[in-house]
Amino acid sequence: MSASRLEQGGRIDRSSQVSFKWDNQNFTGFVGDTLASALMASGETIFGRSFKYHRPRGVMSAGVEESGAIVTVGRGDRRDPNVKATTQEIYEGLEASGQNAWPNVRRDIGAVNNLMSRFFSAGFYYKTFMGIPPMEWGKGTGIWMQYEKLIRKAAGMGVASREPDPDTYEHGHRFCDVLVVGSGPAGLAAAVQLAQAGLDVMLVEQDYELGGDYLNQTSPDAEEKRKASIKALQDAGATILTRTTAFGLYDYGVAGLLERVTDHLAEPSPHTPRQRFLTVRAKHTILATGALERTVAFGNNDLPGIMTAAAAATYVSRYGVLPGKKVVIATNNDSAYASAMTFARVGADVTLLDARGSLPDSVGGLLDSKGIALKASNTALCANGKRVISSLDLAVDSGAGWSAGETVDCDLLLMSGGWSPVVNLLSHRSVRPVWDKDNLCFVSPKHDEPIQIAGSANAVWGTSDCEQSGKSAADAAIAAINGDKTSVSVSTAVGGWETPIKPLYEVKVEGRKLKSFIDPQHDVTADDVRLAHQEGFVSVEHLKRYTTLGMATDQGKMGNIIGLALMAEALGREIPEVGTTTFRPPYTPISLGALTGRGKGAHFKPLRRTPMHEWNLANGATMTEAGLWQRPWYFAREGEGITEAYIRETITTRETVGLVDVTSLGKIAIQGPDATEFINSIYSNAFAKLPIGKARYGIMLRDDGIVMDDGTTWRFSETDYFMTTTTAHAAKVMVWLEELLQIRWSHLKVHVTSVSEQWAGSAVAGPKSRSVLEACVQDENAVSNDALPFMGVIETQLKNGVTCRIARISFSGEMAYEMYVESDYSESMMDMLWESAKSFDGCLYGTETLGALRIEKGHVTGVELDGRVTIEDAGLGAMASDKKSYIGSALRKRPDLNRPNRPQLVGIIPKERSETFKAGSVLCAEHKIEGHGEGWITAVTHSPSMGHWIGLGYINGGYSEWSGKTVVAADPVRRGNINVEIISPHMVDPSGERMRG
């Protein structure tokens, strides 16, 4: 192969030179070049090394089906592996390098694998390293894991950057009447027809230029037509996206697009995303996705200097590059004749081998006049050459199969083994393509999807036939959108070749051993397919996985059909009987960054801050995450860490008073004449007679009798309630109430409104809490023990005139209040409360102290109410009414939910009081530390009241079963096992005198 730039021709801009680097050497090309075309023009032949054997690989195509020139582009944190050199546009300063090779693709030490290739056949890894005969050494998955690391290193796959991706990616949403995929003759014709009919059309093209096969044609007519169509589209207001791949089709006309916004730019604007992931909803879709030329399996068919025929012609006509001067073309169909003439026209020495005996009449004479040597009944048998092709052994069809023929010198071999329409996107919709035996390819069957397939994607080969096919598809789309089901269906005749294509998938002759690749990227050979068949892999899906055929980055775009044909031959069946593997999205690889979009880092999930967030920070809070919420964790003073801080806060709250932001609790307004009945039906305990001005703690169960959530509900009038939920389950409870009211109990006249955002709240806890309140409200009698007793509720005015809802409820076990104001007034409320609390030597506290206080009291939270426990398990059986029916009351009676040895809530203390232990430890009987043990620890804290560590958890049978026995808190992977004792969960003030006082 001795490629060179032609003196003239092509669509490149010869006035704009571009400098770039390939394997650290300087190269130049022109604007309009791909990396492949620019390197070929500079005489480069080896672009990569193969996966297993490290065989040299060159350019095999001119597009997305590329299986040889797979390279790494960029460096540092922008290193992008497995890029197809055939689609990468060059830009000033681009840096690219070869993969799978060391020190570089030209001199690769791993090439020694090629000498051992008989050991690397199908299933090699499994057999060798997982211990399947005949190589039983190194048996077992443990050893396999070790080998795998070595293999991954030696085997080829580009290396991604290990640094964070510096680029941004966007997600976008689009709508249109018709999405047209592909801008070749069929796609352009369809788009123009639709746009001129007044439809909202979106045309997407993966290439950087519109035109598809028009771009490969050198006639001025083709260019005129292309330009006129584009202008017509622009005039009609169509949306046109280039460098955009429709990578997947989904339900309801939804398509996934990837727009490569800056991958071709030397200096992208920092304000531009690198790529956009677009979700398009189209009423109808037209697939004008073209067809890919196939190669054929023959000896050494992976040598650099061998490529598909139309692709080679593309390099001549589009890029002005002559890939070789002494060219042999081997074909089994008419299409390669055009490629032959393209090469003859630019002065190459062309020999055309046609596997068929009878040849197209019309081109025969033409070939003579161009000086092309034509050999019928000939094809390629085995390529020769050390690093690039230098000669070709021919095979001759003597009427009784192939036999060895002469050897001809060449520096370029072009293959045309037929064309495979790109039906991939249709396949994403579960439409299985059917085999067209006249054109030897899979085509779209009749189907019910709102999708038309046009042009060579539907096996229509001629340019004007493709244009017509596009127009018919447009008509069909218009009819479908107008609801006209009777009329148009695409009726363009498929095919269009003068002489029928001849089946040709593999060339071999008796007695000659050949290495014939069908998946050059994964080094899968024809022999591998036969071996897999011998070993019993007869389904194509198994064949694919065992040999890895079609599983490389190109997903078998070129090789799959050959693999199927060989499997069919081995099975003695026809190709359609063997079937085809299912194409799945994406059509071409898409970056993880594009899938992620902006949803990373701080934007990975929504951030919720309470209205007093800034206030908390200003007053020394260290924040923590509670679900989506940011909540104060602790308020460290000078010299304190978290431990010192939360212990001080806990002591202060029990001794004087503490304030904590509780805004994140869910808050739901429940209003309406049937509100009482509604609430009484969802809580397990009695609510029918809750007096106005009172709050009650309530537990709600699921239908199946398991605890869903707990909280308090306050009554303000006959028809007006205020419910609080846990922070974790706020959204779930709201959805549940809406479901009940809209579906199950639509007769109830009740409104539920989420008011979590509207009310900001603080708990005021501790013996001095009432005194703090008295200093903040206008009428201090309103908060007296008589006016606001335990579980009492009032609405009153703060000193600044702001209305405040106060309930005397306690999570801490101290005398305590929860008070809420409209969110905008939260900071002024906190200023007042804090000013007052400070005068009693009070403190601010966070979730760590909130936890310590409630663990001491044995109050449950989401970690205890984890969706597995019953109300009895949580020690709250007294909250389950037997006098009424409510959600879950029937199924909580199930026998298994009532067996005596269920895990029950207990308190846990270390046997040696100075020891600590961790939440998540497994509770085991003393001499039986195994399996799931007898229970688990849900929460731990240091308890200042008790002077040592305490915990909550569940253990089979509960306190009565384990009281006085030694239990082991097993924590084998963290801090080991320690002995603990099981006590009542109500560890501080079990009678509740402090909170009632």
Added chain:
Amino acid sequence: MIRINCPFCGERDHSEFSYGGDGSIVYPALDAPVEQWVEAVFQRENIRGVQTESWQHVSGCRQWILVERDTMTHEIHSVRAAHEGVAKVLEAGK
């Protein structure tokens, strides 16, 4: 992506909705025998074909709706408000 025609908001991506469950279940009265509750809560069909399911337009109007969907093809045959009274009003207004 399924597109659901919310009776209140119009056609929207299914990602705006959350799936509820089998919409054909008639839940027994709260004081019904436990057997009826076992039947309603646990004994479910795994339908291949058209089933009625409940969805909530949770990132939209928050209304619960009943959707007849083919589990094989995702084809939606009908959508209506789950609230009986509301469904009747909408039906009458057509």
